[in-house]
Amino acid sequence: DAKTTQPPSMDCAEGRAANLPCNHSTISGNEYVYWYRQIHSQGPQYIIHGLKNNETNEMASLIITEDRKSSTLILPHATLRDTAVYYCIVRVFGSARQLTFGSGTQLTVLP
Amino acid sequence: DSGVTQTPKHLITATGQRVTLRCSPRSGDLSVYWYQQSLDQGLQFLIQYYNGEERAKGNILERFSAQQFPDLHSELNLSSLELGDSALYFCASSGGNVATGELFFGEGSRLTVL
Numbered sequence: 001d002a003k004t005t006q007p008p009s010m011d012c013a014e015g016r017a018a019n020l021p022c023n024h025s026t027i028s029g030n031e032y033v034y035w036y037r038q039i040h041s042q043g044p045q046y047i048i049h050g051l052k053n054n055e056t057n058e059m060a061s062l063i064i065t066e067d068r069k070s071s072t073l074i075l076p077h078a079t080l081r082d083t084a085v086y087y088c089i090v091r092v093f094g095s096a097r098q099l100t101f102g103s104g105t106q107l108t109v110l111p
Numbered sequence: 112d113s114g115v116t117q118t119p120k121h122l123i124t125a126t127g128q129r130v131t132l133r134c135s136p137r138s139g140d141l142s143v144y145w146y147q148q149s150l151d152q153g154l155q156f157l158i159q160y161y162n163g164e165e166r167a168k169g170n171i172l173e174r175f176s177a178q179q180f181p182d183l184h185s186e187l188n189l190s191s192l193e194l195g196d197s198a199l200y201f202c203a204s205s206g207g208n209v210a211t212g213e214l215f216f217g218e219g220s221r222l223t224v225l
Binding site: 032038041042044046091093094095096100101102 | 205212214216
């Protein structure tokens with residue numbers, strides 16, 4: 001799986017949009033971008049994934065650049081419950097291989 | 112609720128002892144993954160089983176072993192426990208009817224070795 005780079009930490013004001021960047025410059029054509037988050041000591045939770053088009057679900061939006069070398073996860077109206085470590089992972093769609101977690105970004109939503 | 116069930120949630124034991132952690136995957140999922148997360152470490156992949164067979168192995172110590180049973184539940188056995196084995200142990204599953212590459216994680220088993 002391609003390597004990803006994320007900032008170690010970010011702050012966001014409650015109610016504002018949280019934009020979490022991820023660089024994946026070595027991504028292959030058949031690799032998707034997946035986002036997970038881990039709220040303190042809980043099991044990681046799947047958020048969203050995408051290939052090249054922007055994706056949106058009830059939790060977040062995923063914006064992938066045209067060259068696919070970077071992406072941004074957007075939480076449109078961050079709440080205190082969104083405070084978590086966010087992981088950006090690239091992997092082949094449908095792969096049954098394990099997920100390799102990096103250090104992720106610690107997002108702190110401030111009141 | 113991810114649909115993945117792990118027991119026990121908390122476990123306290125002494126050095127040298129042996130414990131077994133249990134995982135029930137989501138209904139229909141054939142793959143089970145075990146991860147370890149120590150206090151100051153990230154999520155480390157230990158081992159994966161697919162439909163009863165070992166599929167991939169990560170940084171799993173020789174003192175640790177796992178298996179997946181015909182009903183697809185899995186157990187992680189940790190023996191000769193050391194203080195450094197204190198960690199959160201997560202189980203995840205995937206590979207149900209729609210294989211999208213998502214893993215679904217349980218809430219973890221917190222092991223404390225005294």
